[in-house]
Amino acid sequence: MNEIIRRRRSVFPAQYNEKNVSKELINMLLENANWAPTHKLTQPWRFKVVEGEAKDRLGAFLSDTYTDITSDEDFSAFKYNKIINNCKSASAIIAICMQRDPKERVPEWEEVASTAMAVQNMWLTCTANDIGCYWSSPKLINYMGDFFDFEEGERCLGFFYLGYYDEDEKNTSKREPIASKVQWIE
Template sequence: MTFDPVQVSHLIKNRRSIFPKNYSGERVADEVIMEMLENANWAPTHKMTEPWRFTVFCDEGIESFADYQAERYLKSAGKKPDADRLKKLKSKPLMCSHIISIGMKRNKSVPKMEEVAAVAAAVQNMHLTATANGVGCYWSTGGVTYDKKAKAFFELGDKDLLMGFLYIGIPKADKWPIGKRKSIDKKVRWIKK
């Protein structure tokens, strides 16, 4: 089995975080979302634990998501909630076509770090699939991610992790950013003897 390494490198180097403010408002086809989820399911996973768990919000579900995270924020903010933060929690999701919650179902047969890495690899697979389809994504760990009481809403247990949300949308025509990275030379050490 062979693949075009130039195309693979091109796809990887053109994957970008594209933020909801740069989405056009067009809806991403559910078939693309399903392809993203199917490819996520093929991420590497030690002992085949497949710890990733996703909840997809679309259509009116996005409003439910926005309302839920705003409600959780108000409950945790005390007597003086930040009005700007509250506004952002309610408005940012509405710019998206779909939002996918990213959860990790904890399996104690492997180290936690390996489960976290497996979920991150699944998200990378989703992001690369989105890029190949001209769809923008942004993985955020904000919102209700660190609210322990929010886990139940995403069908996660106490030992599981809510690792954030993948915001998804069709980018405006001129909003696919050009990437830049520092040279790999200062990040790698070779030992040949």
Template sequence: MNITPEQATELIQNRRSLYPAVFNKETIDDTVIQAILENANWAPTHRLTQPWRFTVFSGGGLQKLANFQADLYKKVTEVQGSFDQKKYEKLQKKPLLCSHIIAIGMKRDPKARVPEIEEVMATACAVQNMYLTASAYEVGGYWGTGGVTYYEEAKSFFGLEAEDKLLGFFYLGMPKTDKWPEGRRDAISEKVSWVRE
């Protein structure tokens, strides 16, 4: 490989979650989105099930996603008596702040006999690859699991079946500033135990 450990460390330690509120109106070239998706496809996966499934929204597709999630939220919460007008409006507006949004799905392969949690973890690894690739291109990215993520009624819109999972949305856009946010992590020594004997 031509990548040095120092370069890998720099990329990993400079990955950030950048929220749609800090995106400008610039559209990311689809070749960058394709590179992000291609690298997602190289995540580790038990028995090569490759459970990740992605639906990419851009252009007019962002409005279609906004309408779908806002309308579904309203339908579900009005029945429950928990409808919130501000949340409804946020679901209508947030997608329009982005260049692209990638819906993240986990597709089950019942023949593989892989525990569901392993498929979820493999999909999460794919999203980490997306994060790292976006950062390498200096593209802002954010994995969100709000809105209609956990609504069973949302699955079919993204080509998912009952046994599959919608794991959220990866929001992408160009940051308004070229100043990358500083990172914040506690020392790894506080999170590790060594067993040497």
């Protein structure tokens, strides 16, 4: 398990090849996500799996929204094209959503944290199965209610891009020693 945790990293859509991630593997990711910790069993995570032609529709929606909300001076053709290409390159895109507990029995940050732990379970499952993945939280997530049908209290926290990749890359991720981040109090 230590090796999987330390091997986990972002693999970006531009690195993905044409091989599709099977529905069976996507279901396994989602089932593992479902076992994340959840205070008061609110189970706030919600997922919307976007595949096939729906990826193109999502790419068009995101790029059009980017154009609409970006001033001419801040507009980047590179970013516009990257939005479209990310959607085309991914085998599947999972919209990471959170359903706020209607009774608000726990603070909202705990439900966001619980959803993030569900995503971590998915990420570790991807790593164990040599599937590339990347969690993106662009400003555009604030507009996803115009694309998806959300329940009352549900919102998008980002996109989880999935795809196989060819490169046998070394994990170049670096961490400062844990001792520099821990204070022992006796």
